[in-house]
Amino acid sequence: MSPTRFSGTDRYVATDDLMMAVNAAVTLGRPLLVKGEPGTGKTQLAEEVALALNRPFLQWHIKSTTKAQQGLYEYDAVSRLRDSQLGDERVHDIANYIVKGKLWEAFTTDVQPVLLIDEIDKADIEFPNDLLHELDRMEFFVYETRQVVKARHRPIIIITSNNEKELPDAFLRRCFFHYIRFPDRETMERIVNVHYPNLKKRLLSEALEAFFEIRDVPGLKKRPSTSELLDWIKLLVAEDIPPEALRGDQHKLIPPLYGALLKNEQDVHLFEKLLFMSKRKKD
């Protein structure tokens, strides 16, 4: 038997409210919509749920051109046209040109899968509405072959959004919703720990100190996120930077390798300017 409750994994830190949202969605068989700043672990969540509950994992990554229909299936008319010109026998069976989409795949796995619909807000505003019927009924009709595809198991569906577009109300009503808040210090410590279990305590604490300080710099275009912090720590370890070097004292105001945290040129300038000013104040 696969476990039915999610409580994070040894690679992924889930807060209590996130666990609740996941478990509610799993138990009731409704989609879970997850939003949050970039890098807050939205995409990884679905993978971890699959891992923890021991389910197959399917990922449907949405782009601005993605249509709902592509999740069901596509009819490859162009290949068929070509085959007919080449006199290929396959041409007589239309089923040869039906290409299954992710939702179809998710409907036909042997055990209940986890389906990630990543970055749904990238698509056209009608996209979510176009999927309502299929998500409600867990079936769809293939016109070309006159066949009904029914879900063998109601997939666990996790949907992420970066808030680029608002999603339609009818769609939202059917989902559970969770907003991943940017991790507080304690949570962040746990996250870093699962990635670097052997990190020295002092280095961790100094790095977090510096990280949250930088995040607090007003006016940054892109505040560093979890992924940037993890990258930075990786560099610190690789370069064998001692914890003292991260201290914001007079001599070393600029944390080493801070380029990993600030990627936007304007932000780097802003940051340097601020440091310069605060240094002058102190002198």
Next chain:
Amino acid sequence: MMTEFFLRLRKAGVPVTLTEFLTLLEALSQRVTAHSIEEFYYLARATLVKDERHYDRFDQVFGSHFKGLETLFDEMIGAKVPLEWLHKLAELTLSEEDKQLIEALGGWEKLMETFAQRMAEQEGRHQGGSKWIGTAGTSPFGAYGYNPEGIRIGQDVSRHRRAVKVWDRREFRNFDDTVELGTRNIKIALRRLRRFAREGAAQELDLDDTIQSTARNAGYLELKMVPERHNAVKVLLFLDVGGSMDDHVQECEELFSAARSEFKHLEYFYFHNMVYEGVWKDNRRRFNEKTDTMTVLNTFGQDYKLILVGDATMSPYEITYPGGSVEHFNAEAGHIWLSRLLRAYPNAIWLNPVWPNRWSYIPSVQIVRDMMGERMYPLTLEGLEQGIRALQRAR
């Protein structure tokens, strides 16, 4: 208890629907949670709130509604659940949309029946556990080793629990879009402006789709169109700078300069407190490089939409009298210039960074608002949205 919670949420502006409320009940009946009021809070939030902007309102209602009610918490999820109060609830709160939904599901009675049935099934599966329907007073928590000590809430906090409840911490306060624009919501504001920019865009031929559709259509040509990326909404933006606006200028500029690339036509000008005969494009050179307001009026056609951004906070003389300006001698009164603008651009709004509940105390704001025909909106995400909506309803 729960009905009232539901109603209070709606009253506080959290757009909860009956569907979602039923989902919450279903989740409770399927024992997604049963351990503590904290878990109940998380579950209710994930079920009822679909937008982080509403988290804070939810927290406030939750906090005040369930304050000091640890015993009632049992009762609430315990015994006297659904039928009668759901009926009552339905009468009170159903929107047209809800009604249609219920119709689609086979009518209210049918829905209730299914619901009751589902709960009964649930009951069967968990036999032995505490009762859900019909049995008064039994706590569903007993079987789970639930300890009432654990859920103390309100001021009476037990020693080993966190001092402040999650919902009382109000961590989502700045996600509420009725608060003023800050660095975070500026991004969202931008997206809304962008959407505005794209709306009503002309159509262009979608070649890929046309080929696909034509092939599908056995070779008969089938044209497919998509909206063009940029669009035609034309905007004239007038920004108040200096004086009392200093606090807000940066956020306004940031907002609109970032939006600029999205609009095919966005023209902006600065003014100080009130629009007079001259406006300027570069704030550093405001005293020597003025543009005649008349020229602006003659250059940009009626199809431009006018957005004025300012706190409209000044002495009334600056609006009503010639020579009232604080900065120069104006031959004609400000209100004459504003009327001219509004006549030239009937489709106009005023965005005001001043908190709306102060508007009625500032005479100049009243005057300007009157002149705008009430089309003054706070410079918040919500206000911006309302303003844009007003602009879209052509006059």
